Amino acid sequence: METFLKDIRYGVRGLVKRPGFAIVALVTLALGIGANTAIFSVVNAVLLRPLPFKDPEQLVIVWEDAAFIGFPQNTPAPANFADWKTQNQSFADMAALAETSFNLTGDGEPERVAANGVTANFFPLLGVQPILGRGFLPEEDQPGKNRVAVLSYSLWQTRYGGDRQIINREILLNGRKITVVGVLPAGFQFLDKEVRVWLPLALTPEQLANRGGHYLTVVARMKPGVSVAQARADMNSVMHRIAVDHPDQTFEGKLGALVIPMRDQVVGPSRGSLVVLLVAVAFVLLIACANVAGLLLARAAGRRREIALRMALGAGRARVIKQLLTESLLLSIVAGVLGTLLAYWSFSFLQGLVPAEMSLSAKVARPSMNQEGCAPFGTQS
Numbered sequence: 001m002e003t004f005l006k007d008i009r010y011g012v013r014g015l016v017k018r019p020g021f022a023i024v025a026l027v028t029l030a031l032g033i034g035a036n037t038a039i040f041s042v043v044n045a046v047l048l049r050p051l052p053f054k055d056p057e058q059l060v061i062v063w064e065d066a067a068f069i070g071f072p073q074n075t076p077a078p079a080n081f082a083d084w085k086t087q088n089q090s091f092a093d094m095a096a097l098a099e100t101s102f103n104l105t106g107d108g109e110p111e112r113v114a115a116n117g118v119t120a121n122f123f124p125l126l127g128v129q130p131i132l133g134r135g136f137l138p139e140e141d142q143p144g145k146n147r148v149a150v151l152s153y154s155l156w157q158t159r160y161g162g163d164r165q166i167i168n169r170e171i172l173l174n175g176r177k178i179t180v181v182g183v184l185p186a187g188f189q190f191l192d193k194e195v196r197v198w199l200p201l202a203l204t205p206e207q208l209a210n211r212g213g214h215y216l217t218v219v220a221r222m223k224p225g226v227s228v229a230q231a232r233a234d235m236n237s238v239m240h241r242i243a244v245d246h247p248d249q250t251f252e253g254k255l256g257a258l259v260i261p262m263r264d265q266v267v268g269p270s271r272g273s274l275v276v277l278l279v280a281v282a283f284v285l286l287i288a289c290a291n292v293a294g295l296l297l298a299r300a301a302g303r304r305r306e307i308a309l310r311m312a313l314g315a316g317r318a319r320v321i322k323q324l325l326t327e328s329l330l331l332s333i334v335a336g337v338l339g340t341l342l343a344y345w346s347f348s349f350l351q352g353l354v355p356a357e358m359s360l361s362a363k364v365a366r367p368s369m370n371q372e373g374c375a376p377f378g379t380q381s
Contacts, residue, residue: 025296034342037339039277056262056263058221060259060260062235062257063218076218083241115196117202122135128188135150150180220259239257296328300324
C-alpha cells in the first residue's frame with residue numbers, strides 16, 4: 001500500500017509538471033465519458049428500463065386500421081370497442097379512455113384542466129394503485145353515477161397543497177359537484193402528461209351502439225403466452241366479423257385493427273434516433289481513447305532518459321510498468337469523475353430527448369428505487 005501511495009504522489013507530480021498534456025488528456029477523456037454516460041442514461045430510461053406498469057410487456061394499444069384513408073392508427077368507435085372486448089380471444093382485459101377537459105373552479109382561481117374519462121377497469125389493468133383513496137368502482141362507470149374523480153399528483157400538490165383530507169371532498173368541474181375518491185402516484189402518466197383529472201367514462205347505450213364516432217384510446221393486456229402477432233390476427237378476425245354484420249359502417253370491410261406494444265407506442269420514432277446517437281457517442285469515446293493513447297505513447301517516448309535512469313538505479317521492469325500503469329489509472333479516474341459530472345449537469349437538457357408520452361415516468365437521472373417513476377406504480381404504497 002505504501003508503494004502504491006508513493007506511485008500516486010509521483011503520478012500527481014508528473015501531471016502537474018506537464019499541465020498541457022494533463023489538461024488535453026483529461027478534457028478529451030471527460031468529453032468521451034460524459035457523452036456516453038449521458039446518452040446511455042437516456043437510452044436506459046426510454047428503451048431499457050421497464051415501463052412503470054405491472055407486467056408492461058403484456059400491455060398493448062389497439063387502434064382501428066384505416067390506412068386506406070390515411071389513418072393507420074385511428075381512434076376506435078365505442079361500438080367497435082365493445083365488440084372487441086367481448087369477442088377477442090387474446091386479451092385478459094381491455095379498457096378505454098376518452099380525452100376531455102373541464103373548467104375547475106372553487107378552492108382558488110378557475111383553471112382549465114385536461115382530463116380523461118376511463119372505464120372502471122383502466123387502473124387495475126395497468127396495475128396502478130392510487131397513493132390516496134381508491135380507483136373507480138364498476139357501478140361508478142354508469143351514466144348518472146359517474147360523479148367521482150381521481151386527481152393527478154401534480155394537481156393535488158399545486159391546487160390543494162397535498163392536503164390528505166382531499167378524499168371524499170367535492171370539487172367543481174364545469175359547475176358540477178364531483179367527489180374526489182383518489183390521488184395517483186407522482187410519476188403516473190398514460191400517453192398524455194397534461195392530464196390532471198380522471199373520471200369514469202360511463203358510456204351510454206347510445207354511445208356503445210355508435211360506430212361512426214371515433215374518439216377512444218384502447219389499451220389491453222395480453223393473456224400469458226400470447227404474442228403480438230397472434231393478437232393482431234385475432235383482432236383482425238374480430239374486425240372481419242364486425243364487417244360482415246355492419247358493412248356500411250366499416251367501409252365495406254376495409255377497416256382493420258392494429259395492435260402495437262405499449263413501449264413501441266410511447267417510444268415511437270425516438271427509438272431509431274436514440275440508437276444512432278448511442279452508436280455515435282460510442283465512436284466518440286473510441287476516438288478519445290485512441291487520441292489519449294497516442295499522447296501517452298508520445299509522453300513515454302519523451303521519458304526514455306528518466307526510465308533508463310530509474311532502471312540504472314535498481315528499479316526493475318515490473319516496478320517501472322507498475323508506476324506507468326498507476327499514472328494511467330490516476331488519469332482515468334479523474335477523467336471519469338469529470339465526465340460523470342458533465343453528464344449529470346446535462347441531464348436537464350437531455351430530459352428533452354425523452355418522448356413526451358414518457359416524460360413523467362422516464363426520468364434521466366441516477367438510478368434509485370426510491371426515485372419517482374422507477375418502480376412500478378402498482379408496488380407503491
